[in-house]
Amino acid sequence: MDTPERTQIGSSSTPISKYEDSPVFNYINNLSPIKPVKSIHVTQAFSSLTFSSLPSIFTSPQVTSIKESWFLRRHQNLESSKLKSLSVDVETMSNNEGTQDEADLQEISQAGISIASASVEQPGERAEFAIELSRTLKYDCGSPDCCTNQDIDLQRVDAIDQPEGNANHGDNQTGKGCDWEGLVVSDTPDLLILSSPNDAEAFRGIFQNSPGLAIGLGVSPSSSFFQNNMTNVQQMQLFFQVGLGKEPEMGDASQNLEIRNTQEDHGSDDLESVEIYSTDGLENESAALESLDKMKALSNLQRGMRRRCLDFEMVGGHKCKILCDSSSSHSENKINSKNLQLPPVNNNRRSQSSRCIVPGIGLHLNSLALAKRDYKVIKCDTLSSETQVLNASDQELLPQTMISSAPEKEADESGDILVEDTSQALVLMNPEELNPSSPRKKRHKVEHGVEGEACKRCNCKKSKCLKLYCECFAAGVYCTEPCACQDCFNKPIHEDIVLATRKHIESRNPLAFAPKVIRCSDTVDVADESMKTPASARHKRGCNCKKSSCLKKYCECYQSGVGCSVNCRCEGCKNAFGTKDGSILVGPECAAEEEEAEKSEKTEHDAITLKRENSRMEEQVPSANLPSTPSGLSRPLAHLVFPLSKVNPPRTSFLTKNGSSIVLKGSQKLRTDEFLLPPQPKLEKLLQPKNAEDEMPEILRGSSTPNDGIKMASPNCKRVSPPHGELGSSPSLRSGRRLILQSIPSFPSLT
DNA sequence: GAGTTTGAAACT
DNA sequence: CAGTTTCAAACTC
Numbered sequence A: 001m002d003t004p005e006r007t008q009i010g011s012s013s014t015p016i017s018k019y020e021d022s023p024v025f026n027y028i029n030n031l032s033p034i035k036p037v038k039s040i041h042v043t044q045a046f047s048s049l050t051f052s053s054l055p056s057i058f059t060s061p062q063v064t065s066i067k068e069s070w071f072l073r074r075h076q077n078l079e080s081s082k083l084k085s086l087s088v089d090v091e092t093m094s095n096n097e098g099t100q101d102e103a104d105l106q107e108i109s110q111a112g113i114s115i116a117s118a119s120v121e122q123p124g125e126r127a128e129f130a131i132e133l134s135r136t137l138k139y140d141c142g143s144p145d146c147c148t149n150q151d152i153d154l155q156r157v158d159a160i161d162q163p164e165g166n167a168n169h170g171d172n173q174t175g176k177g178c179d180w181e182g183l184v185v186s187d188t189p190d191l192l193i194l195s196s197p198n199d200a201e202a203f204r205g206i207f208q209n210s211p212g213l214a215i216g217l218g219v220s221p222s223s224s225f226f227q228n229n230m231t232n233v234q235q236m237q238l239f240f241q242v243g244l245g246k247e248p249e250m251g252d253a254s255q256n257l258e259i260r261n262t263q264e265d266h267g268s269d270d271l272e273s274v275e276i277y278s279t280d281g282l283e284n285e286s287a288a289l290e291s292l293d294k295m296k297a298l299s300n301l302q303r304g305m306r307r308r309c310l311d312f313e314m315v316g317g318h319k320c321k322i323l324c325d326s327s328s329s330h331s332e333n334k335i336n337s338k339n340l341q342l343p344p345v346n347n348n349r350r351s352q353s354s355r356c357i358v359p360g361i362g363l364h365l366n367s368l369a370l371a372k373r374d375y376k377v378i379k380c381d382t383l384s385s386e387t388q389v390l391n392a393s394d395q396e397l398l399p400q401t402m403i404s405s406a407p408e409k410e411a412d413e414s415g416d417i418l419v420e421d422t423s424q425a426l427v428l429m430n431p432e433e434l435n436p437s438s439p440r441k442k443r444h445k446v447e448h449g450v451e452g453e454a455c456k457r458c459n460c461k462k463s464k465c466l467k468l469y470c471e472c473f474a475a476g477v478y479c480t481e482p483c484a485c486q487d488c489f490n491k492p493i494h495e496d497i498v499l500a501t502r503k504h505i506e507s508r509n510p511l512a513f514a515p516k517v518i519r520c521s522d523t524v525d526v527a528d529e530s531m532k533t534p535a536s537a538r539h540k541r542g543c544n545c546k547k548s549s550c551l552k553k554y555c556e557c558y559q560s561g562v563g564c565s566v567n568c569r570c571e572g573c574k575n576a577f578g579t580k581d582g583s584i585l586v587g588p589e590c591a592a593e594e595e596e597a598e599k600s601e602k603t604e605h606d607a608i609t610l611k612r613e614n615s616r617m618e619e620q621v622p623s624a625n626l627p628s629t630p631s632g633l634s635r636p637l638a639h640l641v642f643p644l645s646k647v648n649p650p651r652t653s654f655l656t657k658n659g660s661s662i663v664l665k666g667s668q669k670l671r672t673d674e675f676l677l678p679p680q681p682k683l684e685k686l687l688q689p690k691n692a693e694d695e696m697p698e699i700l701r702g703s704s705t706p707n708d709g710i711k712m713a714s715p716n717c718k719r720v721s722p723p724h725g726e727l728g729s730s731p732s733l734r735s736g737r738r739l740i741l742q743s744i745p746s747f748p749s750l751t
Numbered sequence B: 001g002a003g004t005t006t007g008a009a010a011c012t
Numbered sequence C: 001c002a003g004t005t006t007c008a009a010a011c012t013c
Helices: A002-015 A016-021 A025-031 A034-041 A051-056 A060-079 A082-097 A102-122 A123-139 A144-161 A171-194 A199-209 A211-216 A223-229 A232-244 A251-264 A269-283 A287-293 A298-328 A330-338 A346-353 A359-402 A415-427 A439-451 A471-475 A493-508 A556-562 A587-620 A632-642 A649-656 A662-676 A693-705 A707-712 A715-720 A723-726 A731-746
Strands: A515-517 A536-537
Touching: A471 A493, A536 A556
Parallel strands: none
Antiparallel strands: A515 A536
């Protein structure tokens, strides 16, 4: 009764009655999918501009609703022992994720009621919940992250829900132990469902709720620390490692701390959740920790861990989310705080009108970069053990991932399977990356960044990262750790300066921060010279190359994966993507393209077949535009991902998420994979079997331009078919391709 | 990793 | 608008 936990609760819960009438309850009762979006303001630190991005990502009704429903159901389960029905519901949900928006909404609407009832039913719980809510509100409940927090809170509530609510440790242990087991079992699906951008949350919740896990994992006893600092990604990594039987590395702890601090500054949701727990764990350290530890026996822990791993895997299936979606969520957790993205100046308007449409580029980019990093790490860990799997399943990997991302059957399965998925997903990455030391990798990294442009890293020394010389600045993102810039002002701390500078630059050139590459819309005259080049996209201003023959990345056109156009003043243009004089591809490429076309037709059949599978995804990505770039599959994906983003270059688009989409999840792997692949100059690598694949990234980038999305109807659409020589290419790539192909057909053409 | 090359960005 | 300078990425060794 006097357990620390209880005490804590009591102290904090003092105002319970108060909460009943408090706005919080009103809030709860009024919970609606929209609200989370509303709350977006959470990102106080982020400039309004940046803000726009968040909403799109986090506020997706699906995620929120799902989470809400999850909570409710779970809650009920505990109370009414309806686990089965719940699990069923969950499964259904997972299966219908794509199409469930409506259902979710309904659920959400109900969620408020459920929550309220729950609180009423269990005073103790209510108090806790109220506290949690208050906290959440405090930080900004409305934000998507808030939702995440709620999820966590819910978990906690569940824990508290135990018969005594606050009872003795012993009782709690027993009760919770059982509960946890049940929860774990039943939760798996939930977690899967939750795999929303904040998937990691689920894990976090685990960690938080079960410090024992951390301990068991060999994490320092200060589980609280671990929990607090553990970023989603890291957590994920941890799980992966665990699944692999490896010990988690906490080397990033310092970094995490840093992040945490930053987050505090920005009031990131993640931080919030962390804070909440930290409060419990740190402040009440001994009591809370002990109670928690007791609550979870090792057996339970292991089980839970395994479950989590599985869940994680499921998430991993969604892992894409982590990478892409996460751009908004978990990775952001890490990155966001640290790297506030510069808000594209133009974003403000869009942000609200269409969250999905124009997410904050910068933010996404940074997050993406982080995600990528993390991703790599994971990959390294898993690869060793999982590489084999890749080959075997590579082809099917994507489909599985996509399709199954939701299904929990797998979740039930052993963590092994999940691990495999994870590894597979990871495997998709470029092999070179495995080798951190290889110079090539280094370069790739940068290039990826390209893909990352999200991963942009600058090395500015004199520009203070306040000029377009700085890639980060030009991309509308804040410089991040990886940057080697000196005297950098492109940081959240100097937001004012950055914004002012941006405005100044824009005053001179309103399009300075606009995407450099724009897709030639169908609306445009095909006859237009710019259209002559193979790639439908064009560099806005064109290049001015004189010595590189537009065959090196010095050339912005080439770098963007687009052909030179009339706008170019280049000399001796030999741009592999198309010369300004109209000649399209250089020899090898032409052949490749033709092959691609052939295969595309061939693959279309497959695509149709797979279409069903993808249908779900499609539904979820209604707004996604199918890109129709000649370049290949990759483009389409890119389009889908960021069709709307217009402010930033392709990279940004990658980051952009239309919202949630499970579809994205499925494709995410692919995308990720491609992203990871270093862009390579076609000419240089045409002969290589992977050539096409390698191109993909570049193409994507180029095509990814905001405008691209619009172009669905272009003749090139047919080309969407899978890349030609792909078959010979690495399996992982292949898989990626397939995925693309599948997805392509499914998406409705915009035009 | 240092130095060179290159072309965009910025300046005049 | 053209010419020049500055700058940082891309590239080479």
